[in-house]
Amino acid sequence: MKDYSINSPTAYSVARSRALSDIPLSKEIADWAMEHVVVRKDNLEAFLPRRVLNVEARYKLIDKVISNQNPTQILELASGLLPRGYLMATKGVTFVETDLPEMMEVKKRMLNELLLKSPPTLFLEKANALNLKELEGACKHFSSKESLIITNEGLLRYLNFEEKTIVAQNVHTLLEKFGGVWITSDITLAKRFTPERLNKIKNNIGMDITPNLFRDLKHAKKFFSDLGFTLKLHPFKEIYSELVSHKGKEIPKKELKYALAWYVAEMRVKK
Numbered sequence: 001m002k003d004y005s006i007n008s009p010t011a012y013s014v015a016r017s018r019a020l021s022d023i024p025l026s027k028e029i030a031d032w033a034m035e036h037v038v039v040r041k042d043n044l045e046a047f048l049p050r051r052v053l054n055v056e057a058r059y060k061l062i063d064k065v066i067s068n069q070n071p072t073q074i075l076e077l078a079s080g081l082l083p084r085g086y087l088m089a090t091k092g093v094t095f096v097e098t099d100l101p102e103m104m105e106v107k108k109r110m111l112n113e114l115l116l117k118s119p120p121t122l123f124l125e126k127a128n129a130l131n132l133k134e135l136e137g138a139c140k141h142f143s144s145k146e147s148l149i150i151t152n153e154g155l156l157r158y159l160n161f162e163e164k165t166i167v168a169q170n171v172h173t174l175l176e177k178f179g180g181v182w183i184t185s186d187i188t189l190a191k192r193f194t195p196e197r198l199n200k201i202k203n204n205i206g207m208d209i210t211p212n213l214f215r216d217l218k219h220a221k222k223f224f225s226d227l228g229f230t231l232k233l234h235p236f237k238e239i240y241s242e243l244v245s246h247k248g249k250e251i252p253k254k255e256l257k258y259a260l261a262w263y264v265a266e267m268r269v270k271k
């Protein structure tokens with residue numbers, strides 16, 4: 001079995017990017033991770049204003065699209081150190097976070113050590129997104145009478161097309177059972193990555209993600225449609241007025257355009 005955890009350290013740099021925004025708990029989480037887990041030196045590339053803004057936008061837009069569904073139960077894949085589960089569960093949503101075993105252990109430790117009293121509707125489960133049995137196990141907390149939201153951000157770019165297909169099929173199976181919607185920002189297009197950036201990612205995590213990227217939007221749409229999903233795309237611009245991490249910084253127009261030229265997809269099982 002492939003070791004998917006090689007990209008787990010990327011969860012720490014995204015967590016630190018979020019700390020430069022006003023997303024609740026992000027600073028506390030990033031400080032904790034820096035003190036207790038992160039041993040590597042800073043990957044400064046991750047903290048360029050355009051990347052920070054992009055991470056802030058994807059988090060906030062996913063939240064907005066989720067809120068529009070009046071959620072009662074949510075399954076998050078590859079949660080890393082995201083605060084969403086804790087924040088939504090404190091409002092009464094049944095929220096199941098999943099990630100690989102090691103990362104879930106870190107997350108549990110983090111919630112304990114930050115003295116965040118776990119809300120009764122928050123569950124942390126070890127599940128590989130490619131493993132349907134593990135995902136189904138994590139879904140034991142949900143009611144089969146209510147529709148389910150499945151969400152993920154920053155996962156699919158680390159998976160090749162065969163692996164993405166398995167994840168999409170797993171999501172499809174779960175949504176067929178519960179009804180509901182898949183909300184993800186993982187429509188990662190090749191043109192958003194320069195060769196230098198791809199090289200840096202390769203140096204950081206020892207993985208070349210080039211073959212994992214969608215050629216263009218048409219390719220991404222066809223990929224998910226062929227797997228039985230309808231797609232509604234939300235451009236990151238939808239959330240622009242709520243972004244703060246770029247405030248007070250000189251951010252060139254081109255960079256701003258880069259940060260916002262992405263999408264959150266809202267996908268449903270085709271009837």
Ligand SMILES: C[S@@+](CC[C@H](N)C(=O)[O-])C[C@H]1O[C@@H](n2cnc3c(N)ncnc32)[C@H](O)[C@@H]1O
Nearest residue numbers: 004008010011014078079080100128129153154
């Ligand atoms: C870039 S991080 C993103 C973390 C989080 N979603 C965020 O936005 O902060 C990638 C995450 O994917 C997780 N991951 C990688 N492969 C996975 C798999 N096959 N199943 C579940 N999680 C996986 C890693 O452990 C890591 O937490």
